[in-house]
Amino acid sequence: MSAPILVIPGSGELTATDRGLLYGEGVFETVHLRPDGPWELGPHLERLARSAALLGLTVPHGLADLAAGLTHEDGALRLVVTPATSFATVSDVPQISRIQRRDGIRLITHDLGLTKRPPWSLSGAKTISYAENLAAKRWAELQGADDLLWLTSDGYALEGPTASLVWLSGDTLCTVPAEPTGILPGTTAAKLLSSVVALGLRTEERMISVDELAEADAIWLVSSLRGLAEARTLNGSARAASPWTPRLLGLLGFIHRPG
């Protein structure tokens, strides 16, 4: 299925003088589209509005209504807001995301070379100035891995270029706090942590060094389309598949579909 383009009612036309296209001054969200509609649409729209505000942009009113009416067997809904236009695209979830949801990933770590985010940093906004994120992921693939986990310069885990980090330590499911680190607050990670209490797990937001992470009972990169992608290797060391992976995927409503 190709990607139909749905222009948000009330927004302007696509133009080559859009600062979104000229300077990456725009924001986006990727939402998992399901048979019963866009999953976790509310939190995604809230984050889109927060990202937009950081760039001085406003999300048009028509966007929520347009998105709410969409369904798909296993789809990707992209919402984009730039100074000149706002639009949505719908496509299949990429094959590679479905495979990683089922089979996990080879994960490597590398530090960002950052001691402290500068005061103008947009790292807490999901902007369309996303080329470095995708370059980081391509670099990881060139190293023979599937994905990357960014570290602070003193070796603490932050996030992936396109996903949040979640790990299980005993009976506690953990993720990295967004506020002190400047990482993007993960909508799927938040939903996961708020849901697992029903399974008898505790939850915690805390920092973790890469050495301590290697000792975790399970490690996942968590994002809206892949759901949970379990790290089956970390920096080349194999890790046993966790029985929690299918449980947590099921809890979030991700159903294994043919790769």
Place this chain on the structure above:
Amino acid sequence: MSAPILVIPGSGELTATDRGLLYGEGVFETVHLRPDGPWELGPHLERLARSAALLGLTVPHGLADLAAGLTHEDGALRLVVTPATSFATVSDVPQISRIQRRDGIRLITHDLGLTKRPPWSLSGAKTISYAENLAAKRWAELQGADDLLWLTSDGYALEGPTASLVWLSGDTLCTVPAEPTGILPGTTAAKLLSSVVALGLRTEERMISVDELAEADAIWLVSSLRGLAEARTLNGSARAASPWTPRLLGLLGFIHRPG
């Protein structure tokens, strides 16, 4: 004058599924357009091709011919290449650039919080993932300055968000080397350094601490549209106007026009 859009012959159409618009995966150049054509077009096209190669993109053949035929009294030519399209826009040089060319700027410094660029860094490419650059400049304006000079975490000068640093120390005109620092190689700075031998100046590429920079005889941010914008204050300390500013602007063919 509004910005006409010139689609490069042989390139595709503007589309909302362009990875340039969705993820800032594209490259650009800003060229000063003069009555006799685009200034330093060759070096700009070379840098555009190098930036494009870093993202796996190719500059269409028609672009050089299209650009070479354009003229303007004091104009801005933008060349943009994305996976889906390539185009050029022409507009007036912004009023603020002309004013800063004539009157100089209030310059402040801040470190990038970087110890080392990560191996996937695109900092040496001029990509359209430019939102952080513009956010940095807006932050400087909120501090009551006109522009910003980025420093390493140990206090050495790098570049501005949209310009190169050049300074005069005795009879030597200096700039920061691109190779070891990961800064963008400046086309206007390169042209300036290769031209000043005719005025009896020597040239050097070297690192400089912000403390040493404060002792320089003159400091400029150098870029294609502003030409040279002299720092008339550095972190709040006033600096006398250098007699070299009009000389160097003249040498590069920038003529004072009414602000």
